[in-house]
Each structure stands twice: as C-alpha cells, then as structure tokens.
Amino acid sequence: MKFCPKCAAPLAPKISGGRERLSCSAEGCDYVFWGNPVPVVAAILEYKTEVILVRNVGWPLEWYGLVTGYLEANETPEEAVLREVKEEMGLEGKVISLVGAYSFSRKNEVIIAYHVKGSGEILMGEELADYKLVPPAKLKPWPSGTGHALRDWLRSRELTG
Ligand SMILES: [Zn+2]
Numbered sequence: 001m002k003f004c005p006k007c008a009a010p011l012a013p014k015i016s017g018g019r020e021r022l023s024c025s026a027e028g029c030d031y032v033f034w035g036n037p038v039p040v041v042a043a044i045l046e047y048k049t050e051v052i053l054v055r056n057v058g059w060p061l062e063w064y065g066l067v068t069g070y071l072e073a074n075e076t077p078e079e080a081v082l083r084e085v086k087e088e089m090g091l092e093g094k095v096i097s098l099v100g101a102y103s104f105s106r107k108n109e110v111i112i113a114y115h116v117k118g119s120g121e122i123l124m125g126e127e128l129a130d131y132k133l134v135p136p137a138k139l140k141p142w143p144s145g146t147g148h149a150l151r152d153w154l155r156s157r158e159l160t161g
Pocket of ligand 1: 004005006007008009024025026029030031
C-alpha cells in the first residue's frame with residue numbers, strides 16, 4: 001500500500017492508536033492503513049484412525065499441511081472450517097473442539113484451529129494437488145503457523161490418552 005484508497009494521496013507514517021501506521025498525507029483525509037490480521041480457519045482433520053494432510057496446488061512436493069481457508073462474509077469460524085473440509089476433501093465434518101488461535105505474522109493472519117472428525121468418501125477438491133493420511137503417532141508438527149496447532153493437539157491427546 002503506497003497510496004490512499006480514498007483520495008489517492010501518498011501514504012506516510014503517522015502515529016495512530018498508539019503506534020506508527022501508514023496514514024493518508026492529505027489535509028482533511030482520515031484514512032489509516034491499519035493492516036489488521038485476516039482470520040483463517042484450519043482443521044486437524046481426523047478420518048477413521050488417521051489425520052489428513054493436504055498439499056495445495058503450487059506448493060513444493062514435500063509440503064503438506066492442514067486443511068485451511070478464509071471465512072466467507074457472515075460465516076462463523078465453525079461453519080467456515082466445515083465448509084472447507086467439504087470443499088477440499090468432500091467429507092462431512094463434525095467439530096470436536098477448538099484447538100486454539102495462533103498468530104501467523106509472516107502472512108499477517110490469525111489461524112483459528114479446530115479438531116474436526118470427517119466422514120464419508122474422500123473426494124479431493126480443485127484447490128489441492130494431493131493429500132495423505134498419517135497416523136497421529138507419525139505426525140511431526142512443523143515449526144510455524146498451523147504446525148503450532150498440530151503440536152498442541154498432539155500434546156492434549158497424550159495427556160488425555
Ligand atoms: Zn486520503
């Protein structure tokens with residue numbers, strides 16, 4: 001963002017709400033680029049005795065992650081995560097628990113992660129290049145973003161047996 005979307009004047013750093021933010025430099029225009037994080041939902045998707053990891057189109061071959069997606073207008077996070085499970089894997093999902101909320105600063109997102117049980121037949125959606133089924137004991141959480149949710153979920157499973 002370099003220019004004001006309201007009046008097209010250049011943006012410049014200015015103190016707003018207690019910290020420096022890009023703000024419109026024009027006299028009489030109050031535009032501030034807040035840069036608030038965008039919420040994303042993620043599913044630790046259990047299917048039978050395994051967890052489904054997915055590879056999005058365009059990702060490197062060795063990258064697999066959780067089912068994720070953005071919320072639609074007027075959708076709750078739970079509705080969004082179940083819609084993504086349906087769209088990406090063709091499965092009917094049931095939310096078992098909220099695992100947690102995690103900041104993903106690299107993409108300026110907040111990840112809201114759920115444990116979801118999936119049922120039905122797998123039918124992979126067009127956003128995905130591949131998926132794999134991994135037994136929970138073999139899951140190795142990655143050190144960023146949704147990996148933190150997976151780590152916390154695995155820990156809670158160990159605690160409850
Ligand atoms: Zn402006």
